[in-house]
Amino acid sequence: MRLHEIGEFGLIARLKEIVWRADPRVMVGIGDDAAVVTYERPVVMTTDALVQGVHFTSETMTPKLTGAKAAVATLSDLAAMGAVARHLLVTLALPPDTDVEEILAVYRGMADVCNMYDATLVGGDVVSTGGPLVISVTATGELLDKPLLRSGAKPGDILFVTGDLGGSAGFLHAFFADRLAMLNPLDQSLLRERHQRPTPQFIAAQILVEEGCTSLNDVSDGLASEAHEIAEASGARLVIEAARVPIPPALRAYARLGRLDPLDFALYGGEDYQLVGTVDVRSVGRVLARMQAAGVRFTVIGRVTDGAPGVELLAQGVYQTLEKRGYNHFGAAFRGGKEIR
Template sequence: MAHDEFSLIRQWTSRSHGDEKDGVSVGIGDDAAVFAPTPGMEMVVCCDAMVETVHFLKETMKPADIGYKAMISNISDVAAMGGIPRFALVSIAVSPRWTAEECSEMYDGLYEACGQYGVRLIGGDTASAPDTLFLSVTVIGEVEKGMALRRSQARSGELVFVTGSVGSSAAGLHLLLAQQNRTVEAGGGTDESDEWDTLVRAHQRPQAQVQAGRLLLLSGACTALNDISDGLASELWEIAEASGVTIQVEAERIPLLAKTRSYAQKVGKDPLAWALYGGEDYQLVGTLAAERSEEVARRFAEQGIPFAVIGRVEAKGQGVFLVQDGERRKLPKAGFNHFGAVERG
């Protein structure tokens, strides 16, 4: 990508303009950004990196999808604290395999995600990479002082809930990889039905649950919260270990899309395995006081946000158990971290 670095930065970030109304007094174009936090709020800061061939494949994700998803994964972390995402910084290291046009499209996706969630891109960096693309996003959010939701506050007797559906992203990835394999075997393009578009979109264009996180925080009923980036089992284990509790969930209560079930049946896979270990659904899983569950469910229904109770927090300890077909078994701590680390389909 033989272009002047600074001219590319100006092109890719030209949509960021100064506006003191959002608290930014110095944005992109200087040595550093300057912004003012909202009075009475604490800052929430998170950073995630995406590495080509490890977190995404060029064959299954368009450049705009990669940028969009990189931003969403960070916004989701803010949502899991009950926070409001506000600002972002993006650093990219580009290999010779990527053109300036593809990188510009990646920024299209980054900006699209920012626009959906009211996030302002205020800085970052660019560099060259020898063989694969590296994309790092930092999101800065805010939450009411002393109110941030954490993983460590689950207590015995509380209920376990999940927003939305899980397993959809892993199903979509399975489909995309299968399509790619068929394309290679056929020596060219293949005609594919849009029957499974919902699953593909779940993988390429997931949604961060900011509204749900805010609802949970403001309800005062939620005690522990986590976002589902590495699979439901992994996130439940993080809550169990941080809180020092045992969690039991019921397989039949775990919400799966009908499309996920039907696609799994078509390809001979277990949709529950996708839900437990697939990851990248970016829904929220957490615990809440049992006596408040109906009230919270009603609030979610009023906002049109799916909400399901899937289990219960049991005695002190550290473990996650699944009840399925009358049998109870301990779930392994496995989850999706990298391509090849856990079988996703």
């Protein structure tokens, strides 16, 4: 069944059935001119958008995975601010001949993420477009304490990341270069998982709020770009030790086979949705212990030093200025010889 056969209101009725969940914070949900919700603490708001053929493609993502990832990309910003998720508003721009089942699958993916992180989709908009599918997600959350900003790093702080980096970009590179078959099935699966099923780092964020994190950013556009944002906002100089950057073994295997540098994927790839930030050196032991107890990978990758704002990479004993590169919506980005973003 195509979208033009059921129309806007027929689609909304079906979507409402998928995303409805009991939420005492929702006074008015889908079905009126606007949603009405209640909050007890300061509210954090963020928005993100995915465009088919730019941010995702049917070659690498199913509709359900795309919906889940669209929600995660937005929720990741809430985690980076030290907030918990509360509500989502979703706008879809859809070609009239879109398969209705694909749209429902997108919302099932979003609903799964909402259920996992106690968030509720309370409304949005549906419009027609002659262009590609566009998914825009606005999310609200409540602060756990003070907001975690990019601007608090100071000399002497420790620089860290959660999880590992580069797997999503590595998967896209391998896929579009027709090199996935070079890897064993387990490594293929691990890289695919990094790209298709990221997770917002709410557990890590809660620990960082409680332990006094000095700055924080989510890794959506690559470690180099996000580190520069912290350096510029804080007026500080960051040093990243190349040997400490956590890279998944599957990506290292792919890089060896393709004679590539796996660090490039971590620094410039993006879509990892991990957290990079700084903590006071006196707190790092407690933070590490709590992260390990919670099952969160936490890696010290460098430090904050005196000097002009910027980022340096220390590799094999040599310091070099790290360019502010990463995913840029208005700059060409090529993966595997094919422009996909």
